[in-house]
Amino acid sequence: MNKKLSAIVLAATTVISGVLAGCSGTQSESSAPTPSTTQPSASTPAGKTTVQFWHSLGGKNGEYISAMIKRFNDTHDNIEVVGTFQGSYDETVTKLQQSIAAKTAPDITMLERAYVQMFAEAEVLEDLTPFMAKTNTSKDDFPEGLMGHSVFNDKIVSLPLNRSTPIMHINKTMLDEKGLAIPTTWEELKKVSEALVVKENGEVKRYGLSMPYDTWYPIAMISQAGGKFFNDDATSIGFEKGEGVKAFQYLKDLQSTGALYYPPAQDSGNIVNQMFTSEKIGIMFQSTGVMGSVKSNAKFDYVTAFLPKDVAFATPTGGANIAMLTDSTNKDAAWEFINWVNTDPQGGQQFILDSGYLPFTKKMVESEPIKELWAKDPNRKVAYDQLQYAVDTNKDVAWPQIMQEFFKAIQAIMYDNKPIEPALDTFKKEAERLLSE
């Protein structure tokens, strides 16, 4: 009976949505979340718990995380972790929002670190403190630079997983040709990138520096200039003493001479990667996450270095954390998986070795395989070492909203040559409005 009814409803839905599609055509994004119907699965032997795990890693990294999940399942008879790729970080967030409302959310999920506060504020993330106490793990097992988004109202709501930072990627061959040293300050970076420019008939054929279109790099530069993104009370922006103007003015100066190539917004990451490996730019600010693919594509001496400093070295962090959802019914099993990822050499550590993300526990850093890897590929060590300067000052529940406004300011300044100060003033006004809500 029930089956028949649902069949009718389904048929009606198909017909209607066909009709609707004819006049809407804007619904492309509304893919329904995969319902986790397999919870206490019937096909698995009795007593086996199924843990749903959503992640955002596709391609090679997706294979690496699937391999990690398989290693866990092979060694644990009573737990089955089902990993599901849910698209990009943003898409995963959208699907989580839908599934939490529909009570079909997974037990654990990968969550881009900037969204953690928003989820924690809605009280949908489980406090991991009691679980950690049970397995004798603590906050101190993790590098401090990666814990910026883990604590909310004294609760540990997420732990680092696939984390990255922006870093300076350098075509050393190109610098050597001109007899240039690797820049460590803004001043030096300016000289080097201007010296790398090649012009033919007034057209720039080779640029010095580039970076993807993202809030990451301006935020990094603001903190290098001594500012903070939000002030300490989180009531307004924290770069009012001219740090923001200074950072953007620096970029505009470089842009005007051809020393900086600022890519178009769409697909900017791939564009700059391609320009870097095809030697159309000499230096790029980019995530540590691309080191693997750049290394395999570059036909020149490729090195990495800290982002240059202005008054101080500083870098934000990125990537995603792992979090447990409050509605989960299999919390102990879920924690066993998270704990295994954190502590077992076959867990997160192997995943880090495979993928190139940052090691995220202190034990991993001290482990033999990681040390061997760093000896072989010093670029990956640079990325970890830079974490000592990691500082995340854009933490707030309202950040995802404020990020949109900040993007608008970046676009106005970088693409439309709008005066910097008024653009940042407009942004400040919007930010204050959103922070006060």
Next chain:
Amino acid sequence: MNNTRVWQKLRPYALVLPAMIGILLFVVYPILYLVKLSMFKYNLLNKDKSKFIGADNYTEIFSRGDFYNALLTTVLYTVGVVVITMALSLFIALWLNQNTRFNALVQAGIFTPHIISIVSIALVWMWLMEPNYGLLNFALKAVGLPALPWLQSSSTSLLSIIIVSVWQNVGYYSLLIVAALKNIPQTIYEAAALDNASKFKVFYKITLPMISPQLFFILVIMTIGSFKVFDTVKIMTGGGPNGSTTTLVYYIYEFRTTSIGYASATGVVLMAIITVLTFIYFRLLSNKVHYQ
């Protein structure tokens, strides 16, 4: 006997019932829900944290500069797409109206873009419009014209999107108009020829009025469709640079994860605008349309 009469009365309702259930469930209910959401500062993750704020979202919409910016962009886009597509497809249709083998080929050719997915089209055009290596700028330079920044400057980005939409649509609408032209009885033209009417007059007094129902249909459909443009914007520009291609629907989309209440309120406003537009069209133009 009585039973049959009752059934006869009920039958039409019973027959439309499945469709009506669908419409109620998937059209009416979502719209009502949208209106409800628009009055909340809604927390998608935790319903208990949602706040009823009445018309605050609407006040915010009308006090924000970026909403008017999005509205203006949408209007410019719509006017651009509708005017250019209408003019071009009318012109092409008149030309294609002669039955030659070559015309059949052309007709198939210009219709092809319509059956290709808009995603592929947008991606191909992004390559064509690439400022440094794209084919369009190569062509411009080859004939001695200055290269355009296309999608990467706020002064040309909207135009670029309009070009892509027109290119995709023009074949389909030409086909509709050709079909309309073929339906005009030859006898009228013969009569006009006997009266020695000029070509322009024939077009203006006979052709245009005879195909006006189709033109009107195209106008309404295209206006509504253009007002809801999303896919090309999402793929090609992401609303930029600097908001120059942020249309209303994309504007709504931008707020989907962070402020669903505000997004819903904007959705309601968009719905109202389209309703009013359609209403005006029917009021103003329907008397001028010649139905046979």
